[in-house]
Amino acid sequence: MCLIWACTKYLARRNPKIFVRISHPTAVLFVIVTTIFFVVLQMFYVVPQLFDVQGFMYKLGWLVAIFITYNIFGNMLACHITSTSVESLPKDRQIPEPEEEHQWHYCDVCEKLMPPRSWHCILCKCCILKRDRHCIFTASCVGHNNQRYFFWFTLFMALGTGVALATHIIATLKYFSYSDLIFLNIPRDNLPPFWLVITLILNTYVFAAPVSSVLMQLSVLKNNGTLHKFYSDTYDLGLWENFKLILGGKGFWTFLSPTVKSPLPHDGAQWKIKRVQHHSPKLQFLRVSD
Numbered sequence: 423m424c425l426i427w428a429c430t431k432y433l434a435r436r437n438p439k440i441f442v443r444i445s446h447p448t449a450v451l452f453v454i455v456t457t458i459f460f461v462v463l464q465m466f467y468v469v470p471q472l473f474d475v476q477g478f479m480y481k482l483g484w485l486v487a488i489f490i491t492y493n494i495f496g497n498m499l500a501c502h503i504t505s506t507s508v509e510s511l512p513k514d515r516q517i518p519e520p521e522e523e524h525q526w527h528y529c530d531v532c533e534k535l536m537p538p539r540s541w542h543c544i545l546c547k548c549c550i551l552k553r554d555r556h557c558i559f560t561a562s563c564v565g566h567n568n569q570r571y572f573f574w575f576t577l578f579m580a581l582g583t584g585v586a587l588a589t590h591i592i593a594t595l596k597y598f599s600y601s602d603l604i605f606l607n608i609p610r611d612n613l614p615p616f617w618l619v620i621t622l623i624l625n626t627y628v629f630a631a632p633v634s635s636v637l638m639q640l641s642v643l644k645n646n647g648t649l650h651k652f653y654s655d656t657y658d659l660g661l662w663e664n665f666k667l668i669l670g671g672k673g674f675w676t677f678l679s680p681t682v683k684s685p686l687p688h689d690g691a692q693w694k695i696k697r698v699q700h701h702s703p704k705l706q707f708l709r710v711s712d
């Protein structure tokens with residue numbers, strides 16, 4: 423995994439233009455094809471092995487599948503089209519106030535001062551507000567304005583592949599008797615179909631990727647950090663405040679749909695940090711540069 427990560431980074435730095443041209447459509451197409459493949463596989467082949475296709479549970483299965491698929495594609499698209507570059511700020515906010523100037527830093531590529539926590543992306547060719555990462559699966563940078571969509575995109579991918587994996591396992595176990603399972607016997611007759619075993623293995627692999635991404639994001643978000651500064655808790659304002667900074671005022675209701683309006687608490691150009699005052703248990707918040 424680390425080797426793939428290192429190779430991808432190397433190729434991106436070596437020729438950003440070609441990397442974007444090849445990796446973006448390939449990765450986006452991979453997500454679309456994989457999602458549609460697993461929905462069709464689940465709803466037409468795996469779930470009918472567990473429930474009657476005329477029954478309530480099968481219809482409920484379709485509702486869950488549509489909700490998850492809608493949120494995967496909806497959040498993926500929203501993450502792509504929501505600009506989180508410094509240029510997305512109103513023109514007057516792209517220049518620091520006199521009292522903020524010492525907190526901003528100079529970007530050699532853009533050749534101007536940039537707000538705290540923003541930094542340059544060679545693939546997007548601009549500075550990104552609270553840049554977390556560049557994601558080829560959404561073909562965009564993930565930062566202050568679109569982190570909510572990225573979070574739900576990966577979470578719904580994990581949820582979808584997780585539900586698919588669970589039904590896959592149950593459908594496969596139906597071919598084994600209790601004694602087979604206890605004594606780890608493979609039944610001689612009534613074997614699970616070959617396609618079910620192969621797609622179960624595939625499902626396990628596609629489940630691992632979004633789950634590890636969600637776990638990584640949660641460990642970063644609990645400190646209000648970024649992937650770039652994984653262990654930093656400089657901007658940690660407490661768990662709920664940290665989540666509100668990415669999900670906005672509606673908080674976890676944004677789970678329902680990417681169309682739920684949930685304004686962020688600020689524009690991403692000013693950041694509060696926590697500082698524990700000596701002899702005082704209270705937190706004090708200051709604006710500082712990254």
Ligand SMILES: [Zn+2]
Binds near residue numbers: 531533541542543548
């Ligand atoms: Zn820049």
Ligand SMILES: [Zn+2]
Binds near residue numbers: 543544556563564
């Ligand atoms: Zn980028």
